[in-house]
Amino acid sequence: MKFATQKTSHPDGELVLVSRDLTTTVPVSDIADTLQDALSKWDICMPLLQARYDALNAGTLENTRPLNELSLTAPLPRAWQWLDGSCFLNHGHLMQKAFHLDPIEDADKYPLMYQGAGDNFSGPTDDVVVARESDGADFEGEFAVITGSVPMGVTPEQARDAIRLVVMLNDISFRALAPREMKTGFGFVQAKGATAFAPIAVTPDELGDNWHQCRVHLTMNIQRNGSLFGCPHGREMHFGFDQLISHAALTRTLHPGTVIGSGTVSNADPDVGQACISELRAKEMITHGAAQTGFLKHGEVIALAATDESGCSIFGDIHQHVKVEQQHV
Amino acid sequence: MKFATQKTSHPDGELVLVSRDLTTTVPVSDIADTLQDALSKWDICMPLLQARYDALNAGTLENTRPLNELSLTAPLPRAWQWLDGSCFLNHGHLMQKAFHLDPIEDADKYPLMYQGAGDNFSGPTDDVVVARESDGADFEGEFAVITGSVPMGVTPEQARDAIRLVVMLNDISFRALAPREMKTGFGFVQAKGATAFAPIAVTPDELGDNWHQCRVHLTMNIQRNGSLFGCPHGREMHFGFDQLISHAALTRTLHPGTVIGSGTVSNADPDVGQACISELRAKEMITHGAAQTGFLKHGEVIALAATDESGCSIFGDIHQHVKVEQQHV
Numbered sequence: 001m002k003f004a005t006q007k008t009s010h011p012d013g014e015l016v017l018v019s020r021d022l023t024t025t026v027p028v029s030d031i032a033d034t035l036q037d038a039l040s041k042w043d044i045c046m047p048l049l050q051a052r053y054d055a056l057n058a059g060t061l062e063n064t065r066p067l068n069e070l071s072l073t074a075p076l077p078r079a080w081q082w083l084d085g086s087c088f089l090n091h092g093h094l095m096q097k098a099f100h101l102d103p104i105e106d107a108d109k110y111p112l113m114y115q116g117a118g119d120n121f122s123g124p125t126d127d128v129v130v131a132r133e134s135d136g137a138d139f140e141g142e143f144a145v146i147t148g149s150v151p152m153g154v155t156p157e158q159a160r161d162a163i164r165l166v167v168m169l170n171d172i173s174f175r176a177l178a179p180r181e182m183k184t185g186f187g188f189v190q191a192k193g194a195t196a197f198a199p200i201a202v203t204p205d206e207l208g209d210n211w212h213q214c215r216v217h218l219t220m221n222i223q224r225n226g227s228l229f230g231c232p233h234g235r236e237m238h239f240g241f242d243q244l245i246s247h248a249a250l251t252r253t254l255h256p257g258t259v260i261g262s263g264t265v266s267n268a269d270p271d272v273g274q275a276c277i278s279e280l281r282a283k284e285m286i287t288h289g290a291a292q293t294g295f296l297k298h299g300e301v302i303a304l305a306a307t308d309e310s311g312c313s314i315f316g317d318i319h320q321h322v323k324v325e326q327q328h329v
Numbered sequence: 330m331k332f333a334t335q336k337t338s339h340p341d342g343e344l345v346l347v348s349r350d351l352t353t354t355v356p357v358s359d360i361a362d363t364l365q366d367a368l369s370k371w372d373i374c375m376p377l378l379q380a381r382y383d384a385l386n387a388g389t390l391e392n393t394r395p396l397n398e399l400s401l402t403a404p405l406p407r408a409w410q411w412l413d414g415s416c417f418l419n420h421g422h423l424m425q426k427a428f429h430l431d432p433i434e435d436a437d438k439y440p441l442m443y444q445g446a447g448d449n450f451s452g453p454t455d456d457v458v459v460a461r462e463s464d465g466a467d468f469e470g471e472f473a474v475i476t477g478s479v480p481m482g483v484t485p486e487q488a489r490d491a492i493r494l495v496v497m498l499n500d501i502s503f504r505a506l507a508p509r510e511m512k513t514g515f516g517f518v519q520a521k522g523a524t525a526f527a528p529i530a531v532t533p534d535e536l537g538d539n540w541h542q543c544r545v546h547l548t549m550n551i552q553r554n555g556s557l558f559g560c561p562h563g564r565e566m567h568f569g570f571d572q573l574i575s576h577a578a579l580t581r582t583l584h585p586g587t588v589i590g591s592g593t594v595s596n597a598d599p600d601v602g603q604a605c606i607s608e609l610r611a612k613e614m615i616t617h618g619a620a621q622t623g624f625l626k627h628g629e630v631i632a633l634a635a636t637d638e639s640g641c642s643i644f645g646d647i648h649q650h651v652k653v654e655q656q657h658v
Contacts, residue, residue: 131580152654187517190580193581248519252523
C-alpha cells in the first residue's frame with residue numbers, strides 16, 4: 001500500500017491511499033482519519049485499507065482524485081517519537097578522516113542513534129527554515145521506517161514484524177552548531193531543524209526486491225539547484241532497520257508511529273557523490289586540505305527522489321526551497 | 330490554576346481542575362478535553378478555566394469530586410517534545426570529580442540539554458519499569474515547565490511569557506548505559522526510561538514567591554524506601570527556565586505542550602542530600618574512594634514531593650515501585 005497525507009487545518013492532516021503508479025488518490029476517512037490513527041489500530045484497519053487499495057489500482061473506485069503533490073504534507077506530519085541513526089559507516093569514516101577525529105568506539109557494533117524532535121515534520125515542498133546563514137545549514141538524504149507497537153527487549157527478528165511503512169526524508173542539520181553539542185555528550189538540540197519527508201509512505205512489499213535484509217536497496221537521487229549532487233544507494237547500511245528497532249527498544253516500549261531513520265545515505269564508491277554537503281566538504285578537506293563547497297544559502301533548492309528500475313519515483317519527490325531568516329549574520 | 334489528568338482508555342486521559350488545597354476536582358471537558366487541547370487553544374480556554382477554578386475554590390460548584398490521586402496519570406501524559414536540561418552545576422561538578430572527567434566546556438554559558446522521548450510519560454504511581462537490574466536504574470528529581478507556542482529565536486525575556494505550567498518529575502536513567510551513549514556525542518536513547526510526573530501541574534502564579542527568576546524556589550523531599558534520601562531546593566538552578574526555552578528555540582519553533590526540565594536538583598550544601606543515586610555514589614567515591622550505595626532493585630519505592638512553607642504539597646506526590654523485568658542478570 002501507498003499512503004499520503006493531505007494538508008488540512010489540523011496538524012495531522014487527512015490520510016489518503018495513493019495508487020501504485022502515483023496518479024490517483026482515494027479518501028479513507030471512513031477507516032482512519034490520520035496515519036497515526038491507522039497505525040494505532042493497524043490490525044483492524046489493514047484488511048479494509050488493503051481492499052480499498054486493490055480497488056484503487058484496479059480502477060473500480062468512483063471517488064478518486066488525481067494526485068496533487070503540492071497538496072500533501074509529510075505522510076506522518078508529527079510523531080510521538082523520532083529516532084535517527086547514523087548507519088552508513090562510510091560517512092563516519094570520512095568525517096573522522098577530514099576532521100582528524102578519533103573513531104567513535106564500537107560504531108560498527110552498536111548503532112549510533114539520537115533522539116530527534118518529531119513535533120513538527122515538514123512536508124515535501126515546505127521551505128527549509130534556517131535561523132542564520134552562519135548556522136551552516138545542510139540536508140541529509142535518508143530512508144526510514146515507521147513502526148507499530150514494539151515491546152521492550154525485542155530481538156531484530158521480532159522487530160522485523162513491527163515495520164509498518166518505509167519513507168524517505170531530508171534531515172536538516174546545522175553544522176556550525178553540532179560540534180559543541182556533540183562534545184557535551186548530550187546530543188543534538190540546536191543542531192537539528194525540522195525533518196522533511198517525501199510525500200508517499202509505502203508498506204515494505206511495495207519495494208519488492210529493493211527491500212532486502214530490512215534495508216532499502218534503492219538509489220537516492222539528490223539535486224542541489226538542479227545539478228546532480230549525489231546518487232548513493234541504500235545497500236551499504238551497516239545495520240538493518242530490524243537491528244535499529246531492537247537497539248531502540250532495549251529499555252523501552254516503542255509506540256505505534258515511532259519513526260527510525262538510517263542516517264545520511266553514503267557509499268564507499270566516490271563516483272556516486274553523496275547525500276549531504278558536509279560529506280562533500282569532508283572529501284574536499286581530505287583531497288585539497290580545505291572545504292570548497294558552501295552550506296545552504298537563501299533561495300537554494302534541494303530535491304530528493306528514489307526511483308526503481310522502471311523509473312517509478314517510489315516515495316514521490318522532496319523539493320524544498322531554503323529560507324534564511326537572517327542572511328549574512 | 331491547578332490541573333490534573335484522569336486516567337481513561339485514551340492515552341491523553343481527561344483534564345480536570347484541582348482545588349488549591351488539593352481536596353476536590355471539577356471536570357472541564359466542556360472547555361478542553363485534554364491538557365494538550367487546553368495548551369493548544371490557551372488564549373480561548375484560559376478565562377473560562379480561571380472562572381471555573383475560582384468557583385471551585387469558592388466552593389460554589391456542584392459537580393465536584395474528591396481528589397483521588399490514584400486515578401491520576403501525568404498531567405500531560407505524552408508530549409510532542411520533551412527536552413531535559415542539566416542546570417544544577419553542582420551535580421556536574423560532583424560527577425566530574427568522582428569519575429575524573431574533564432569539565433564539559435562552557436556548561437556555565439550554554440545549558441546542557443538533551444532531546445528526550447515524550448511519547449509515554451508515567452503517572453505518579455506507575456511502576457518504574459527496568460529491563461535488567463544490571464542497567465543501573467536511577468531516579469532524578471526535577472522541576473520542569475510546559476510551554477505555549479514559542480517562536481524561533483526568542484529572547485529569555487520573551488520566553489518568560491510562554492511558560493504556561495510548572496511540574497515536578499522523576500527522570501528515570503539507566504546509569505550503566507549512559508557512558509557509552511555520551512561518548513558517541515549522540516546523547517541518550519537506551520539510557521533513559523519513561524519519565525514520571527507528579528499529578529498536579531500549576532500555573533506559575535500558584536507558586537507565589539517560590540517562583541522567582543523563572544526558577545522553582547521550593548525544597549524537594551526525596552524518600553527511598555521510606556527513608557529521607559535528600560531535600561535539595563531549586564534555587565541553585567544556574568539557568569532559569571526562560572533561558573532554557575530561549576536556548577531550545579534558537580533554531581526551531583516550539584509548539585504548545587513542549588516540556589523542558591531542569592535536570593536533577595542539586596545543592597552545594599552536602600547536608601541536604603541529593604535527588605539521585607548517582608550523585609550520592611559520586612560523593613561516596615570522592616570521600617571513600619568507592620561507591621557504596623546500589624542502584625534501584627526490584628520492589629524498591631521512590632517518593633518525591635515539594636511542599637511550601639505551610640506544608641502544602643504543591644504538585645502532589647510521586648510514589649513509584651520499581652519493577653525489574655530481569656533480576657540478577
